[in-house]
Amino acid sequence: MKAKSLYERLGGYDGITAFVDDLLPRLQRDSQLGRFWQNRGDDGIAREKQLLIDFLCSSAGGPMYYSGRDMKTSHKGMKITESDWSVFLEHAAAPP
Numbered sequence: 543m544k545a546k547s548l549y550e551r552l553g554g555y556d557g558i559t560a561f562v563d564d565l566l567p568r569l570q571r572d573s574q575l576g577r578f579w580q581n582r583g584d585d586g587i588a589r590e591k592q593l594l595i596d597f598l599c600s601s602a603g604g605p606m607y608y609s610g611r612d613m614k615t616s617h618k619g620m621k622i623t624e625s626d627w628s629v630f631l632e633h634a635a636a637p638p
């Protein structure tokens with residue numbers, strides 16, 4: 543029997559979308575990280591959300607094509623600190 547891909551084990555498109563639906567608003571509300579999303583329009587945030595879903599699906603072995611920019615280019619100049627990164631990881635690892 544063929545081993546299931548990470549994409550399948552994460553619950554496919556719906557599972558990954560549910561993770562992003564839950565994660566992004568928590569990042570935006572966070573007192574330390576909220577600044578990254580301040581003063582951005584709703585459509586920009588919606589576009590970023592879709593790109594994050596596509597990126598995660600495609601990195602996990604799903605069939606979708608990621609059409610966004612690479613991580614280095616898209617986050618360059620944002621001044622994300624080590625401390626921002628640890629806060630991000632706590633949110634990402636928080637149980638649902």
Ligand code: HEM
Binds near residue numbers: 594616
């Ligand atoms: C502290 C950590 C992070 C912060 C503060 C952050 C913040 C942001 C912000 C503000 C944007 C919007 C950029 C724009 O529209 O110009 C963005 C884009 C994006 N981020 Fe992050 N991010 C973080 C970590 C991550 C991680 C770990 C991933 C992947 C697992 C990720 C994936 C993406 C993707 C796919 C985009 C869209 C790229 C594009 O516009 O082409 N980010 N991020």
